[in-house]
Amino acid sequence: MLTADSSAPAGRLIDSLGRVQFGILGPVEVTDGGDPVSIPGARERRLLALLAISAGRVVSADRLVSELWGADLPRDPANALQAAVSRLRKVLGPRGPETVVTRSPGYVLEVDPDAVDARVFERLVAEGRRRLATQPAEAVQPLTEALALWRGAPLVEVADTDMGQVEAARLEEARLAAEEDRADALLAVGRHADVVGDLEALVRAQPFRERRWGQLMLALYRSGRQAEALRAYQEARRTLSRSSGSNPRLTLAASRPRSWPRTRR
Numbered sequence: 001m002l003t004a005d006s007s008a009p010a011g012r013l014i015d016s017l018g019r020v021q022f023g024i025l026g027p028v029e030v031t032d033g034g035d036p037v038s039i040p041g042a043r044e045r046r047l048l049a050l051l052a053i054s055a056g057r058v059v060s061a062d063r064l065v066s067e068l069w070g071a072d073l074p075r076d077p078a079n080a081l082q083a084a085v086s087r088l089r090k091v092l093g094p095r096g097p098e099t100v101v102t103r104s105p106g107y108v109l110e111v112d113p114d115a116v117d118a119r120v121f122e123r124l125v126a127e128g129r130r131r132l133a134t135q136p137a138e139a140v141q142p143l144t145e146a147l148a149l150w151r152g153a154p155l156v157e158v159a160d161t162d163m164g165q166v167e168a169a170r171l172e173e174a175r176l177a178a179e180e181d182r183a184d185a186l187l188a189v190g191r192h193a194d195v196v197g198d199l200e201a202l203v204r205a206q207p208f209r210e211r212r213w214g215q216l217m218l219a220l221y222r223s224g225r226q227a228e229a230l231r232a233y234q235e236a237r238r239t240l241s242r243s244s245g246s247n248p249r250l251t252l253a254a255s256r257p258r259s260w261p262r263t264r265r
Contacts, residue, residue, distance in 0.1 A: 019112070025151055028052070032095075042157070050161070051100065054163075064106060065077045085102075118154070118171060120149060128142040128143035136188035137188075143181055180215065199215050203216055213233075216232050
């Protein structure tokens, strides 16, 4: 089973059964029973990233060639891809051939979904989200664990490929939503003062996400900081209006306590 290890580097999965784990929520990394496995070749790291995106599903050889080389194709693309696969299997050690498997019409990273940190992240987020509506106190831990798996920008090795760009954008959006779900859980259990600092940082990082402004306003208000909450509301209206060109008053009003003085239109 997968466990958290406080002595391990942040974001690293520790498998108590000693299985190989793959990380794409940051620079590509591989661990074997918690020990780092070096993937020295840039081409091999890119290949591993592309296979990890679709772990458990076949990626065609044509797609891999296109993503790895683009318009700058080698003289014999099929042979070049086979050579890259062979090198990747070699650095993965004895488990390489059973992990990177040839399967028509291409190759597959044949691993359990929990062997890839992005899939663990998604499982934990789904678990937290299920609990959020009825058991918010039980939602905090899985959402916190999910976010702790992130080590940096995802899939940086394949940021210039279609597969990498699409998946990185999807994962980034999932991370932003998970941050907001976690804030909702903390607010629901009354940890208003605890979450103010996190929400202020989240708003600075993504000032055009309206949900974050609403959460910050609520956290400030329920922490007894009504004047700051009102200023946050006013700043949110200005910021979001510049972003969308429309007045965000109606949506923000859901987070605006009734006791606040009305602002002019």
